[in-house]
Amino acid sequence: MTDPRLTRRTLIAGVGGAALAGPALGQRMIDLALPGGPSLRPTGPAFPGKGEMIVQRIRPPLLEAPMAVFREGIITPNDRHFVRWNWDMPTSIKAADYRVAVGGAVTKPVSLTLDDIAAAGETVSVVAVNQCAGNGRGLSQPRVTGTQWGNGAMACARWTGVRLRDVLARAGVAEGARRVRFAGLDVPLTEGAPQFIKSVPIDIALRDDVLVAWGMNDEPLPILHGYPLRIVVPGWFSTYWVKMLATIEVLTGEDESYYVAQSYRLPAQPVTPADKDFPTIPVTTMPPRAFITSHADGDMVAKGEPLVLEGIAFGGNAPLSRVDLVGRGWEVPCTLGPDEGRYAFRRWTATLPNASIDLTGIGARAADAEGAVQPETLAWNPSGYARNVIERITLRAQ
């Protein structure tokens, strides 16, 4: 640290936080408990419009929500919603000049203004979980390289916009359409590097709840979340929710672009770290997950007293059907909170009559309506995608 201005700012950012001494800065650090480390992350510098976030990377920004954000409610405030950019994005948007090109296999390519988009159809809202495909990657064992997220690269918001299909209708989808591809204004700095473009199958693009969204919890999308427009695909990982939407392209064949054909892919069958050159499938829909939010690993609880545990869960692409609290040799069904929609976080609570039982490695286990249940062991994959192993903590009764 040679720039005193930055030192002072990060110190200010740390005021009011529990002070864990950081290796280089005086700001509050958060320990993500990544096995083998490095595990400490700064909570600064502050980003515009954001509250306290774990700063995984300043440029391009990677901001993670501390797990305490999920202790209450099901809507994640915009200022605590995780941020993930693959490439640098513009930091200034001029609304009157903004255009979205709709082309490819369409009857009439069009260039739409923001007002054209807003008028393309009925304004609709959906409450949906937005989760990075790599959420929890840093917890993989064996560890894998990539952004070393804890579990805070997820959030739930109310998204408002128009249906993608109504925007597509402005251009007219041609015969033979197979996929719809999205590009944003984030572009590589280097000539010839792959642009971050993503596509979904046409039947997904035409869904009733897939949006071109401008609203996030009844506010305009912040720039860090893709102002003025982003794609929302409820149930699918965030990688498809392209931000700063600039181009919609209808494809008649497979998408051979890098971030679909070669990256964001999972092994088709279970693999070990020794396996190479195995068949892969794209990361698409989210599996169910649940988290204990009322307590953190290592917390003390009162021995002999009833213990109330709370948390959040989500079904992913299918509705959540149940959550169970699981320990060593015991299970307790959880009571689910209000249902705010199949793609939303849902709160759960469970009461243990007596905190003297074994509280080692307790976790919440979600199941979805299609029968998928969170697994006991990690489905390890070399990119750390789609983690949904049961997340466990240990509490101590005294």
Place this chain on the structure above:
Amino acid sequence: MRAVAALAPALLALAACDSAPQVAFADASITLPDDPLDLPDGPGRQAVIENCIACHSPSTMLQQPKVSREKWQSIIDKMRTLYKAPIDEAAVPAILDYMVHVQTANPPPAP
């Protein structure tokens, strides 16, 4: 049309906002924080400064789990061939020296 049938429950989550005012889009801009040169001392640090951090913050490398020199070589290869990073071939050994050094010299605290 199995897909349509499966979507029926999703309709419940959708709420039409017929009476909502027309959305108005304004110009917007933000200023991102500075990206300090937060790189520990070590052999090859200058090569990292000159070849890596034009595109991304140092934390991209410093937060990685400890991996082998060969893995770092493969990461540099990916940066060069896929992402077209203008990394000087002659600087690669120094970059490797640095990454191995910082991962050895700054072990995580014991659990």
